[in-house]
Amino acid sequence: MGTLSSSSLFGAILWLVVSPFMGQLVEEGNAYQVEHRSVTESTCDLYEGTWVRDDSYPYYTSCPFLEKQFACQSNGRPDQEYMKYRWQPLNCNLTRFDGRDFLTRFTGKKIMFVGDSLSLNQWQSLTCMLYSTEPSTKYTLVRTGGISTFTFKDYNLEVRMARNAFIVDIVMTDAGRALLLDSVNGSRQLWEENDVLIFDSWHWWLHIGRKQPWDFIRLGGKTIKDMNRLAAYEIALKTWAKWADSIDPAKTKVFFQGVSPDHDNSTEWGQPGAPTHCSGQTEPLLGSGYPGGPHPAEVVLEKIIGSMSKPANLLKVTKLSQLRKDGHPSVYGFGGHRGMDCTHWCLAGVPDTWNELLYAALIQ
Numbered sequence: 491m492g493t494l495s496s497s498s499l500f501g502a503i504l505w506l507v508v509s510p511f512m513g514q515l516v517e518e519g520n521a522y523q524v525e526h527r528s529v530t531e532s533t534c535d536l537y538e539g540t541w542v543r544d545d546s547y548p549y550y551t552s553c554p555f556l557e558k559q560f561a562c563q564s565n566g567r568p569d570q571e572y573m574k575y576r577w578q579p580l581n582c583n584l585t586r587f588d589g590r591d592f593l594t595r596f597t598g599k600k601i602m603f604v605g606d607s608l609s610l611n612q613w614q615s616l617t618c619m620l621y622s623t624e625p626s627t628k629y630t631l632v633r634t635g636g637i638s639t640f641t642f643k644d645y646n647l648e649v650r651m652a653r654n655a656f657i658v659d660i661v662m663t664d665a666g667r668a669l670l671l672d673s674v675n676g677s678r679q680l681w682e683e684n685d686v687l688i689f690d691s692w693h694w695w696l697h698i699g700r701k702q703p704w705d706f707i708r709l710g711g712k713t714i715k716d717m718n719r720l721a722a723y724e725i726a727l728k729t730w731a732k733w734a735d736s737i738d739p740a741k742t743k744v745f746f747q748g749v750s751p752d753h754d755n756s757t758e759w760g761q762p763g764a765p766t767h768c769s770g771q772t773e774p775l776l777g778s779g780y781p782g783g784p785h786p787a788e789v790v791l792e793k794i795i796g797s798m799s800k801p802a803n804l805l806k807v808t809k810l811s812q813l814r815k816d817g818h819p820s821v822y823g824f825g826g827h828r829g830m831d832c833t834h835w836c837l838a839g840v841p842d843t844w845n846e847l848l849y850a851a852l853i854q
C-alpha cells in the first residue's frame with residue numbers, strides 16, 4: 491500500500507511538472523479570444539489612456555532610503571517636469587493613492603515583490619509612497635541575502651522584495667549552474683507566506699556571456715546548452731502559472747508587473763534623428779499609442795496569464811511606460827562607469843503610477 495500511494499503521488503507530481511507543455515494550442519486559442527473580448531467590451535480599461543500634466547504630483551519629493559540608482563534629483567538631474575504627470579485612462583479615472591488607507595487596510599499583512607531590479611524599482615516606489623504619508627512612522631529596513639524587508643512597525647506591515655530574476659529555479663550541479671525551466675520549488679514556500687505577491691521577470695532572459703548567471707537549461711529531464719530566449723521565458727511563465735493556479739486567491743492575491751520597456755532606440759518613439767537613447771528626454775509622448783508597437787515579451791506574458799484557470803492580476807504597465815521616454819535616469823542614476831540607464835526609472839516617477847494601479851486593483 492505504502493509503495494503504491496507514494497508512486498501515485500510521484501505520478502501526480504510528475505504530471506504537474508509535465509502538464510504545462512501539453513494542450514498548448516488549445517490554451518493559446520482561448521487566450522486570444524479572452525484578450526479580444528476584454529479589449530472590445532470593457533467600458534473602463536485603466537491601461538488605455540494618456541499622460542496629463544498635474545501639479546499635485548509627485549507624491550513625495552524626498553525619501554530618506556531611496557537607492558542611488560533611482561535618486562535622479564540628488565544625482566543632479568536638472569529638470570523636474572517628468573515628475574508632474576498623472577496617468578489618465580480614456581474612459582474613467584484612476585483612484586488617487588491613499589497611503590493612510592493602504593497602511594490601515596494592510597495592517598498585519600505581508601506584501602512581497604519578487605523579481606529583478608524593475609521589481610526593486612516598484613518596491614522602492616511603494617515604500618516611499620507609504621512612508622511619505624506618515625514620515626513620523628517607525629520603520630525598519632533589513633537586508634538578508636536576496637531579501638529586503640521594509641517594516642512599518644506601527645502597522646505590523648511588511649513590504650518585502652525578493653531578488654529573483656528568472657522566477658524559476660537556478661541550482662548548482664556538478665556540471666555547473668542549471669536553469670530549471672520546470673521548477674519553482676526553490677521559492678514557492680517563501681512566496682506562499684504572503685498576502686499579496688507582485689512578480690516581474692524579463693530583462694535577465696536576454697543576458698549572455700558574463701551577465702548570464704546559468705550555464706545550461708534543464709527541462710523535463712533533458713539538458714540543453716541554450717535555446718530561443720523568448721521561448722524559454724514562455725516555458726518558465728507556464729511553470730509559474732501552474733503554481734499560481736494552485737494558490738487560493740482568497741488567501742493570497744497574485745499580481746504580475748507587465749514588462750517594463752527600455753528606451754534605447756529613438757526610432758521606436760518616432761524621433762529617428764535624436765540621440766538613440768533616452769538622454770535629454772524631458773517630456774512623455776502625449777498620445778495614447780506607441781510607434782514602436784507592442785513589446786514581444788509582453789505579448790507572451792499576456793498570453794500565459796490569459797490561459798490561467800485563476801488568472802493573476804496583470805498590471806499592464808508596458809504601453810503607458812513606453813510613452814515615458816523621459817522617465818529614466820539616463821546619466822543621473824549610478825552614472826560613472828555604469829553609464830547610461832534607459833531601463834530603470836527615476837523616483838519619484840513612473841513606478842508610482844504602477845503602484846496607483848496596484849492600489850486600485852487591491853481596493854476594488
Ligand SMILES: *[C@@H]1O[C@H](CO)[C@@H](O)[C@H](O)[C@H]1NC(C)=O
Nearest residue numbers: 534578579580581582583584
Ligand atoms: C473623472 O474626473 C473628472 C474630474 O474630476 C470628472 O469630471 C469626471 O466626471 C470623472 N470621470 C469619471 C468617469 O468618473
Ligand SMILES: *[C@@H]1O[C@H](CO)[C@@H](O)[C@H](O)[C@H]1NC(C)=O
Nearest residue numbers: 500503504507670672673675
Ligand atoms: C519539485 O518538488 C517536488 C516535491 O518535493 C519533487 O517531487 C519534484 O521533482 C520537484 N521538481 C523539480 C523539477 O525539481
Ligand SMILES: *[C@@H]1O[C@H](CO)[C@@H](O)[C@H](O)[C@H]1NC(C)=O
Nearest residue numbers: 754755756757758759766782
Ligand atoms: C531601432 O528601431 C528600428 C525600428 O524598430 C529598427 O529598424 C532599428 O534596427 C533599431 N536600431 C537599433 C540600433 O536597434
